[in-house]
Amino acid sequence: MHDFDWIYECAVIFYVVSLLGYFIDFLQNNRKANRFAFWLLSIVWVLQIIYFFVTLMQINRFPILTPYEGLYFVSWLIVTLSLLINWFSRIDFFVFFANIIGFIMMSVYVFSPETELLPFITETMTTELFFMHIAMAFLAYAAFTLAFVFSLMYFIQYEILKNKINFRRLGRFGSLPELEKMSLFFTMIGVPLLLISLIWGAIWGHLTLDTFFYFDAKVVTSIIVLMMYSFLLYMKIMKQEHGKKLALINIAAYLFLLINIFLSQSFSTFHWW
Incomplete structure (x- = not known):
């Protein structure tokens, strides 16, 4: 565990509450829940970026070289694109369905074993x-x-x-x-x-x-x-x-x-x- 893991843990918590808001909107057609979930998801996006760059400085390489790092990166891309689509399109439920997958990928990352690349592998792969x-x-x-x-x-x-x-x-x-x-x-x-x-x-x-x-x-x-x-x-x-x-x-x-x-x-x- 790293000193900055609290950033990621906060992102996961906000992600859960955001999905809950979208789920309430899906069941009850609750626009207030939808707006609340959107802004929470925006906070998740910011926290993901912060965690990504802190990790980059910590390990001194772009953190996408392991399978679990890749899942985190794809999860961030899903959040990014779903927010953009939600902003410019009226396909309201798309964000909910897309971020169920994004959250699963993010959860796999948070519960994955911590892996370190061997020096010779790192030199070859970077x-x-x-x-x-x-x-x-x-x-x-x-x-x-x-x-x-x-x-x-x-x-x-x-x-x-x-x-x-x-x-x-x-x-x-x-x-x-x-x-x-x-x-x-x-x-x-x-x-x-x-x-x-x-x-x-x-x-x-x-x-x-x-x-x-x-x-x-x-x-x-x-x-x-x-x-x-x-x-x-x-x-x-x-x-x-x-x-x-x-x-x-x-x-x-x-x-x-x-x-x-x-x-x-x-x-x-x-x-x-």
Whole structure:
């Protein structure tokens, strides 16, 4: 534990109360709870930034090189983007759904074992090329997470409308075309970011590692993820597909992305992240 961990603990507490406010708004259509939750989430965002830079000065490197540090970084990106979307868009419930995922990632970080990189690993991994490879991957993960949330909201609203369920706050989900448009937008951002990350990762591996394994579990699953999201864009742009089918493909691709993040590294021969 570090002397500045209280900053992170405060952020977690504010995060919990913020989600509680959004949950009350979701159940009761309480605008005051929504505004209260928004400002609490803004405080969480500020505390995350403070903790991030204090950690950076403490360990003397950019804190995204371990899997748990990466989850923290993605959690901060989710908070950042959800606040921006909430400010400029009227898809009210998006912030609630997106930050459930962000909070889970943040909680995994806070309860994770503290890991230190070995000196020789640190020297190898902190090259500019490797840093950009990791940063692009995490930006892609954040984009795909938001695309998943919009697709999930689309699917929920589609089923509510299809089954004629009386849900008075349905309008605060946003319209189906708007949800599909936002999901496609973040997918279109995530695909090139992930492609660039894979290219830079392959170049870094060839320049740094004695043996680069193309059939490494992390490499293979990352390529499959890229192919799944590329197929989604192909179906939308070339085949003019839309609606529930695209939403389900996006949800399936994200679930496979989670396998890529959490499981494939256990079977990887050279990925420590």
